């Protein structure tokens with residue numbers, strides 16, 4: 274049963290259950306869309322597992338991207354279970370858990386492509402896949418009902434940065450054993466052809482390093498370790514030194530170097546404060562913020578608020594990542610500011626400085642043909658991606674009844690020679706907002722939306738129940754509705770409306786009067802301004 278990542282891009286989590294045994298694949302998080310006001314990030318709804326806590330045996334992680342590991346700290350605070358990850362992925366998990374003060378409480382195990390691990394009735398066999406981060410795996414999981422293959426995020430890069438292509442031999446071996454179900458990455462299922470190799474980026478990096486008249490600032494995700502390696506490799510040929518900026522980039526590259534996944538010769542690496550000593554043409558700064566994140570270095574450079582770095586004339590900035598849908602506005606505003614400060618900025622398709630880490634249609638077909646599963650389940654993607662992927666599988670001869678296009682919360686049951694789609698398990702977005710987890714739901718979200726539209730107006734007054742009228746003058750408090758100094762007249766008339774509405778029959782209950790005032794005030798404000806601020810009324814005893 275998928276608990277996250279199906280019907281959306283992000284917060285991936287799938288569970289496999291047999292008898293009293295459950296294993297969890299990935300525990301990701303997702304960034305909010307722009308209408309989810311104030312939300313920091315979103316977790317999968319793992320409510321289904323709460324009743325079955327003692328059955329959960331392990332979490333298996335496919336790779337170190339946040340949409341696969343970002344929910345782990347929260348998950349482990351509820352479920353005390355071991356986590357399995359490859360070396361680099363484990364390193365990234367440790368950085369993340371330390372940040373969230375969960376590292377001491379976590380039980381981490383390292384597994385590697387080629388291993389076979391027994392967990393309860395399951396045998397788990399991670400196999401190597403190419404993706405935009407090294408040390409990614411897909412999983413072959415032998416269950417008493419048959420072999421399930423979960424692809425993880427993957428592509429079939431024949432010339433990957435680390436020289437280690439997707440293990441098709443292992444897939445062929447799985448195929449020989451007979452595959453019950455294939456769960457395969459659908460992120461790029463609407464892209465024809467094959468995804469270009471990471472190697473094509475070398476040309477773009479060469480060109481830009483040749484042309485850039487001064488310093489080159491490259492922004493990307495801090496987890497794109499292979500991208501960092503490519504930049505380093507090309508920079509070396511252009512006699513440029515490397516400086517790393519941004520906490521997560523510093524931590525991740527440090528960890529990846531220690532573990533041997535990132536090779537930066539010592540003499541190439543310089544500190545931020547050494548930059549000034551070098552001619553600008555000999556400097557590359559690798560940093561975070563390619564999504565316009567407000568706290569990241571790139572935005573601080575754009576706004577001139579970084580403590581040691583400033584954009585200067587002849588700087589070239591390259592955004593080497595695609596913009597996640599929903600982040601366009603903030604990203605473009607950062608880009609505009611960088612231009613304003615005099616930098617030359619390369620971004621988007623025209624920069625040709627990003628390739629996807631996910632397989633396109635021809636690669637997806639190859640995997641389906643190689644494995645010839647009895648059942649096919651497209652995973653990882655919005656509904657349109659899942660449907661496209663299902664179409665591909667059907668074209669390759671898999672019967673429609675053997676393909677399950679499902680979204681989060683739909684259990685699939687395999688018993689012998691049938692696949693059944695069960696009733697959906699209730700689930701929702703779990704919003705994380707500051708230290709609140711799950712307390713902020715759809716109601717709060719729509720209240721925030723209303724407040725954001727026109728602000729609020731609150732009337733505070735003293736009410737004499739016996740007399741059935743107001744005592745003294747009402748106070749009108751407002752935020753985000755009108756600029757108070759310029760709206761004295763409107764607000765004083767609003768006060769009159771409140772007073773009138775508060776003259777009622779003797780003995781009327783305050784709650785009734787509040788409602789009456791609320792209605793009168795709302796309609797007055799709407800008539801005057803054609804806006805609908807949130808109106809509240811508070812009466813105190815006179």
Ligand SMILES: [Zn+2]
Nearest residue numbers: 336338404426
């Ligand atoms: Zn990924």
Ligand SMILES: [Zn+2]
Nearest residue numbers: 338340341426
């Ligand atoms: Zn992913």
